[in-house]
Amino acid sequence: MKKLAVGGFLASLVGQTFAQSSVTLYGIIDTGIEYVTHANANGDSIVRMPTVTASLPSYWGLRGAEDLGGGLQAVFVLENGFNLRGGDFGQGGRLFGRQAWVGIKSSSWGALSFGRQYTMSYWGIQESDILGPDIYAIASFDAYLPNGRSDNSVVYLSPSFYGFSIGATYSFGRDSVGTGNSPGQGTCAGGVPGQFTACRQLSARLKYDGGLFGTSVVYDEQRGGANAAANFFDGEAPVPTTSSGDKDARIEANGWAKLGSTRLGAGWISRTLTGPGVTGVRANLFYAGASIQATPAIMVEGEVYRMIVSQHDTRGTMGTFRCTYLLSKSTAVYAQTSYLDNSPKGRFTVSSGGGGTTPAAGDGQLGAMVGIRHSF
Numbered sequence: 001m002k003k004l005a006v007g008g009f010l011a012s013l014v015g016q017t018f019a020q021s022s023v024t025l026y027g028i029i030d031t032g033i034e035y036v037t038h039a040n041a042n043g044d045s046i047v048r049m050p051t052v053t054a055s056l057p058s059y060w061g062l063r064g065a066e067d068l069g070g071g072l073q074a075v076f077v078l079e080n081g082f083n084l085r086g087g088d089f090g091q092g093g094r095l096f097g098r099q100a101w102v103g104i105k106s107s108s109w110g111a112l113s114f115g116r117q118y119t120m121s122y123w124g125i126q127e128s129d130i131l132g133p134d135i136y137a138i139a140s141f142d143a144y145l146p147n148g149r150s151d152n153s154v155v156y157l158s159p160s161f162y163g164f165s166i167g168a169t170y171s172f173g174r175d176s177v178g179t180g181n182s183p184g185q186g187t188c189a190g191g192v193p194g195q196f197t198a199c200r201q202l203s204a205r206l207k208y209d210g211g212l213f214g215t216s217v218v219y220d221e222q223r224g225g226a227n228a229a230a231n232f233f234d235g236e237a238p239v240p241t242t243s244s245g246d247k248d249a250r251i252e253a254n255g256w257a258k259l260g261s262t263r264l265g266a267g268w269i270s271r272t273l274t275g276p277g278v279t280g281v282r283a284n285l286f287y288a289g290a291s292i293q294a295t296p297a298i299m300v301e302g303e304v305y306r307m308i309v310s311q312h313d314t315r316g317t318m319g320t321f322r323c324t325y326l327l328s329k330s331t332a333v334y335a336q337t338s339y340l341d342n343s344p345k346g347r348f349t350v351s352s353g354g355g356g357t358t359p360a361a362g363d364g365q366l367g368a369m370v371g372i373r374h375s376f
Contacts, residue, residue: 020067021074025376027060031084032334032371034135036351038359049085051354053135054371055322055334058084059098065105075111076102083354091149092177098149110158117155119169120205121250122148124218127209128254128265130289131303136320136338136367139352141233141285141307142269144250148220150174150201152190163208171201174222186229186238188222198244199225211258218252230273232283234307234314235347235361239278246275261293283309299324307348316348317341330375337368 032054039046061079068074079098081090091097096116103113125145131137133146150171157167173190190199200223207216222228224246229238241248254267266288273281289303304319322336340350341364350365351357359365 021065023062023064025060025062028056028058028373028375029084030054030056030058030371030373032369034351034353034367034369036349036357037366038363039357039365041358041360043360043363046357048353050135050351050369051083051085052090053133053353054369055134055324055336055373057090057098057133058082059090061099068104071107073105074102075105075113091147094177097177101153101155103155107159110156113155115153116149116151117153117169119148119150119153119171119201119220120167120203120218121145121220121252123167124205124207124216124252125254125267127214127216127256128267129287129303130263130265130291130301131320131322134320134322134336135351135353135369136318136322136336137303137352138285138287138305140318140340140348140350141305141316142271142283143231143233143352145269148203151176153201160209163210163214165207165209167205167207169201169203171199173199174201175199186227186241188225188228190225192225195225195244197223199223199228200244213255213257215255216252218250220250220252222248224248224275224277230278230281232281232309232312232314233348234309234312234316235345235358236309236312236314239273239281241273241275241278243275243277246273246277248273263291265289279311281309281311283307297326299326312345313343314346314348315343316346318348318350332373333371334373335368335370337366340365340367 035047037045059081064076066074077099078096080096081098101113101115101117105111139146152173153169153171155169158165176189188199192198203220205218224241224243228241230241230248231238249272251270256265269285271283286306291301294300300323302321307316318340320338324332324334326332338350344362347361349357350367
């Protein structure tokens, strides 16, 4: 982390005294080479440098805070995601597509912030989803979960009270670009006169963290709009959700525990699509994983996933294994492999690394990757 003190500099510019403030520059650079079998309908394999992510997304950001006195702070985050293979912006080409917000934080009542921010669905899986936003992980079945963000949003996060905390978000128009939050969801910018609920999104989370174990539950609801759609990533075409009465809702329930150098996590996500413009579709996603710090330099992790989309008669089961070796506190190399088994009608793909690897219906896929990651 590189810290830049800006309070004194600003004071010298305007000739008055400001409260203590700071800005932190941080980021991750992560890429590698992957191999995927049955990457098209003909059963061909592919070797490539993935477009989007590897073990963690590549990004850089600025995080700032100013002490206002009385336990109050002004805070902000600007965070840019980029694709290392081509050096282009992620999140639909946005400059600060990962986060862009400003707010007020209090040690006694929590934080209130405004801008492009993570939803509670994103925060809800952080402790329980062992592999996180890996290329062979939960995004293969639901790309929204590790990319859950909303434009035009107001977010409240409470402090912890005896281990319990709450969070809530409300968006006036969740996605003005279309690919920024979840591929296949379509554009849904909101702000349409006479259609107050079009493209609105709300989410809420209740969390308990006991130190060695914890649990959380989340509700997330996205309303439809003129160009919106819902993609289930199983080979079926995205379902248009063009009415403001269409609801794409998720319920999450999960838990995690620490046992010495071992961390365990498991969860369930129920997704239901309803409304006047759609035929009801329901998906259930289950996951469980574990990580072990085998030595101070070696981390071994594994996770299994099961997705069921009843109305489409599609199912997918995937298992992923990853081993990471720390060259230093900032740099690591890793190797990982995953296998995804599709039901006869399923066309889920093992790799979420940028598209172009959709198999024929019923084909299983093997993915393997070696990579390097540097954080600063």
